[in-house]
Amino acid sequence: MSSTGKKELVIAKKIENVLFIVLLVVVLGLFTVPIIVYYRSTSNKYDSGTNNNGNLSEGAINNNNVSQNCPRLSWSQDNDASECHEYTGTACRNFLHQWFQCTIGEGELNIGVSQQEQNQHEQTIGSLSPYLEHYKQCQQQSSAFICQYFFPLADCSTGKSYKATKEDCLLISTGVCSDLWTLANSFGYGSLLPDCSTLPNDTQILIHSEVVATSMGLIFCIVTVAVAIKEYKTSLAYPSVLVFFQVIDMIAYAILLIITAIDRNGLYCSSVSLLETLENPTPFCKFSGVVFHYAIVNMALWWFFHVAIFFHKVLFPFQANRFEKLGHNKYIFATVTILSLLLPLPAIIICLTVDKFKYNIHRFPTTLCSSNGDMWFYSTTLPIDLLFTAGVIMLIIVLWTLRNKTIFLKKKSHTELSTAEKKILLVFAFFIIFGIFILGYVSDIEAKSGKIKVALREYFECEAFGHIPEKCDRGTFDKIYNPYMSFTAYMLMSLIPLSVLNFILKWRSVKSAGNKVIALTKRYLNFLYHEEKSFATSSESALGDLSSKS
16 A cells, blocks of 8 residues: 555544544533423423413403513414405404404414405404403403314415314313303303314324324334243344333333323322312322333433443453353343332332332323422433433444444455344434433423423412412413423334344245235135136036936
8 A cells, every 4th residue: 555545544634533432421411401401491480470360361352462472372283274254353353453463463363254254243242342341350261262163274375274172262261251151041142152172182282192102103013012922032132132121111102191091080080179180199100100210210320231242242252252151141140120110119119118219190181109309300311311311322332333434444354244233223222212202301301290290289289279370281381391392202112023023023934924825825826716617507507417317
């Protein structure tokens, strides 16, 4: 090699080393984000006067400040805007213009109601106004909802419509305006009132979508376990069995979520009083908290130890082979198993015995219970974050080392990955994607657990003692919790067993079995065809004999 070529090689090597260091710094920076998010969130004081006002009292028909308080309003969004009409009425003009700024923001204000229907709704609002005058609190909180209900916004350029929510309708009709609803129905004016059954129920849709995602994950997990048992000689051998343990954790977690969906209120409500439920969580709530806490930490531990074993095997193959020949692997496996099973327990015991850190509901309707924000962060989020950081760095070192030995030096290496090792890398990658999403999401949610608790308590107080202006919207803690992100997390979790299934399956055997099934199917169809043909021939001959005899 010429001196110029050697210099280029040295420069290229230095550039690669710099890129390697930059990559490690980026990874470290990425995994510090959950910690930064947590401390920034906890440092911000919760102003109940500004953050907890999800109510409709701010949205009175004549209110001129709705556009400044968009987070206080709730609405549902659909893709069913088939017609757009200009609003020509007067009762809701101010509110609709300001609501338009919160939703569409640009273009012309249109609603999905024809001119004839607009006139009817204007008359209805005019008929309701005298009654609302006698119920000031009802008037304050229902005026914005009435405008949303009768005059939903429509954006024909995108096909989207913006409507009132079923949750708001039920809160108003059964809460602050229940007297007016009862009176109107008693005197035959119920037809004038909004019909809650016609509105979309976002909460139920989200709950059902979470159940669907969890059920998919459970099915994938069960199939994976069945295949693992069939291929037990490879899938249940060390260290592949660590992946199997992760799937078991996911099965326990998924079953718990499905049980929760069957009887949510019965399992999590210790009393008809929502406030008492908040103070005294049910045994199932505590049980769900224990399973959730244990499973998520346990999965991270199994993953980390598997990555560490993979790291040692690839970078130190001679030592790994020596350990295997000397029978040291069984001691390593025993140590890993004991640590993974026992490390989550101290924090769980503290949460069960110390009232300050007890497992409790953190959203409503609830899914699983958890401890308060500080305890959850230090016992779950921070340890998992450290495990992921160390594991990802080890994987980067492995891949970088292999690249240098096989590509940079232009030669084959004894550390070249096998097909099984490439498959396990895919499993690691899926779990990293799921883990990063969960870390960012959960760290933010748990950092706001104090806000959620305040919002929940105020909502429960409203349910118990009557709706208090500026404090009574469940949308407050729904917005903090963001259940759409929860659904995404369940969907990502359901993909992990698919990667494990890919790792366990021997695709040549699957292809061979598939070919056998196809061959048997063809043979069976041919048999049916020949049987049918012989039957038709014998029938024709029998008919011929009968006709000759006659």
